Amino acid sequence: MRKLQKAAAAGAMAIGLVGVGIGSASAGTPSPAPVPVTQQAPHVRQGATSVTVTGTVLRADGRTVQVRDRAGRVTVVQVNQRTTVTKRGRTARLSDLVAQDRVTVTAQRSAGVLTATRIVDTGR
Numbered sequence: 001m002r003k004l005q006k007a008a009a010a011g012a013m014a015i016g017l018v019g020v021g022i023g024s025a026s027a028g029t030p031s032p033a034p035v036p037v038t039q040q041a042p043h044v045r046q047g048a049t050s051v052t053v054t055g056t057v058l059r060a061d062g063r064t065v066q067v068r069d070r071a072g073r074v075t076v077v078q079v080n081q082r083t084t085v086t087k088r089g090r091t092a093r094l095s096d097l098v099a100q101d102r103v104t105v106t107a108q109r110s111a112g113v114l115t116a117t118r119i120v121d122t123g124r
Contacts, residue, residue, distance in 0.1 A: 051114055053077060053105045054122075060097040065119060067105060077107050077114045087121040097121060 055069040065077050085092045087101075097103065102122045107114040 049108055049110070051107045051109050053107065053114070055103070057097050057099055057101045057103055059099065060094050062094065065094070065097070065103070065105060065116060067103060075105075075114070077105050077116045079116050079119075083116045083119060085119045085121075092121070094119075 053067050053069070053075045055067040055075070058066040058068050058074060060066075060079075063079060065079060066074055067077065068074050079094055083094070085094055085096065087096050097119070104120045104122055105116050106118040106120075107116045
């Protein structure tokens with residue numbers, strides 16, 4: 001019985017020392033600085049200057065495309081002569097897009113205005 005008590009005490013002490021070692025190792029490691037979180041609509045993914053909008057076309061005219069995401073938010077994107085449009089894997093015109101087409105629009109944000117660089121029809 002005495003040997004059992006000594007073994008139990010030695011085991012408890014070993015566990016205690018391991019716990020102290022882990023605690024001191026983690027105490028010496030600096031915690032990473034918290035990263036600020038920004039609120040952004042989930043349908044708009046934004047890089048440095050590039051923005052991607054995914055949803056369905058509400059309207060496409062000669063100057064703009066209106067895209068509604070699944071949450072019902074509408075994003076208006078301007079179109080210019082450098083905007084490329086792809087439908088069914090082929091180059092298309094803006095007028096080929098019709099309401100309810102599913103699209104992914106890649107655009108550049110400048111002074112709060114989105115200008116499309118590429119519009120891809122992803123199907124209905």
